[in-house]
Amino acid sequence: MHVILMGAQGSGKGTQAERLAPRLALRHVSTGNLFRAAIASGSDLGLAIKAAYDHGELIADATTVSLVDLELASIAAERAGGGSSRGALFDGFPRTPGQAESLNDLVARRGEAISAVIEIAVPLETLVTRLAGRRVCTTCGRTYHVEFDPPTVAGVCDRCGGEVIQREDDRPDAIARRLDLFFAQTEPLLAYYRGLGLLERVDGDQPVERVTDAIAAALARRDVSAAGEARS
Numbered sequence: 001m002h003v004i005l006m007g008a009q010g011s012g013k014g015t016q017a018e019r020l021a022p023r024l025a026l027r028h029v030s031t032g033n034l035f036r037a038a039i040a041s042g043s044d045l046g047l048a049i050k051a052a053y054d055h056g057e058l059i060a061d062a063t064t065v066s067l068v069d070l071e072l073a074s075i076a077a078e079r080a081g082g083g084s085s086r087g088a089l090f091d092g093f094p095r096t097p098g099q100a101e102s103l104n105d106l107v108a109r110r111g112e113a114i115s116a117v118i119e120i121a122v123p124l125e126t127l128v129t130r131l132a133g134r135r136v137c138t139t140c141g142r143t144y145h146v147e148f149d150p151p152t153v154a155g156v157c158d159r160c161g162g163e164v165i166q167r168e169d170d171r172p173d174a175i176a177r178r179l180d181l182f183f184a185q186t187e188p189l190l191a192y193y194r195g196l197g198l199l200e201r202v203d204g205d206q207p208v209e210r211v212t213d214a215i216a217a218a219l220a221r222r223d224v225s226a227a228g229e230a231r232s
């Protein structure tokens with residue numbers, strides 16, 4: 001069984017993936033982590049990714065899909081060896097209907113299935129408020145949030161004493177533009193999974209714990225139970 005988490009920047013998707021993966025006995029699969037691991041391994045795929053990064057290019061779909069295929073094989077091998085992972089919890093993949101179709105093919109070829117696609121829905125205004133609170137140290141790059149994780153002294157980095165500022169692209173109008181683009185690009189993907197009857201919408205505009213519970217409840221309705229419940 002595999003689960004896909006979808007949500008805009010600021011939706012808390014990454015946090016939810018980290019909280020849910022152990023609870024559901026799924027392996028957290030983020031393409032960012034797959035790319036970093038591939039580069040570190042020095043494999044052919046890793047070299048292709050590094051070359052794309054170095055040239056400021058997007059990673060080709062075929063490369064991403066190959067990495068995901070290897071990850072699915074790794075999860076299956078772990079499971080066959082008595083490991084605990086029951087499938088993948090995708091975070092940040094797929095991004096396009098084309099990638100979604102490739103993922104369907106990969107999963108079907110293994111005789112596996114995507115159990116659910118969870119959309120973490122957060123109103124645009126809430127996302128803008130969350131993201132516009134971001135501050136960054138100009139010296140060491142540590143990030144802060146004015147509300148959730150402020151520096152001890154306003155404007156001064158706890159770690160290095162550098163100046164903590166708001167970047168241009170963290171200003172509200174820039175954030176709203178970025179989010180508009182994200183929603184426009186994501187809509188076809190949501191429509192695709194809605195058409196397959198896999199989409200579950202969860203209210204992401206509530207405390208972290210309640211979002212986790214809401215996702216777990218939506219998955220339970222689709223027979224993706226928590227790991228402990230599955231064994232009992």
Ligand SMILES: [Zn+2]
Binds near residue numbers: 159
């Ligand atoms: Zn600093």
